[in-house]
Amino acid sequence: MNPLLLRTALVTGLVIGALNIVFSGLQFGFDRLPVWFWLSQLLLIPAMILPIRFFPQAAVTREFLRRAGLYALGWAVPYAIYKFAADALSPSFSPAASLTSYVLMVTVFALLFAAIRRPQR
Template identity: 90%
Template sequence: MNALLLRTALITGLVIAALNIVFSGLQFGFERLPLWFWLSQLLLIPAMLLPIRFFPQAAMTREFPRRAGLYALGWAVPYAIYKFAADALNPAFNPAASLTSYLLMVTVFALLFAAIRRPQP
């Protein structure tokens, strides 16, 4: 993995973790965020490092379904950590609703990125 891609993955993982902490802290109170939540945010760094190679590959893929699939693979793990860690803080946590929302948003991300980031002819 080249240095630019590695730096991009690290910065993206840290930004997503920071946003999750800020949004969850504002919603539930920073003092009420449990230790497991803070530690789970550290998982976003390797979660971005492993699938980051899908994004450049997807940007070069001509077929829309395959390109969307690669973007979905790239966003699946980081968004799962972001989504489920924040959802689990809610006392009325519903795993089925959380999973449905997760699948819907990964699909939306994949289709949106595939439509916007198509290769130039």
């Protein structure tokens, strides 16, 4: 794997994990975050490394829906860890609502990235 791509994946995974800890800590209290939540944030590192190859591939794909699909595949696992770990902390956690929100946001991310990151003609 390209060293720059690997470094980008590592830094992105660490930043997303740190943001999830900060946002969840501010919402629920840092002292109330369970051990499983802290450990789940470590999953963001491999979750960014494994699908990172989809992003450069998507950046050169000309077809909009195919490009959006590649971006969706790239964001699916890291965002799932981010989303479900934070949602599961809430006493009113609803798996169906969380899953619906997850699918909607991955779709929005994919379409937005596909629209913004078009390949050069």
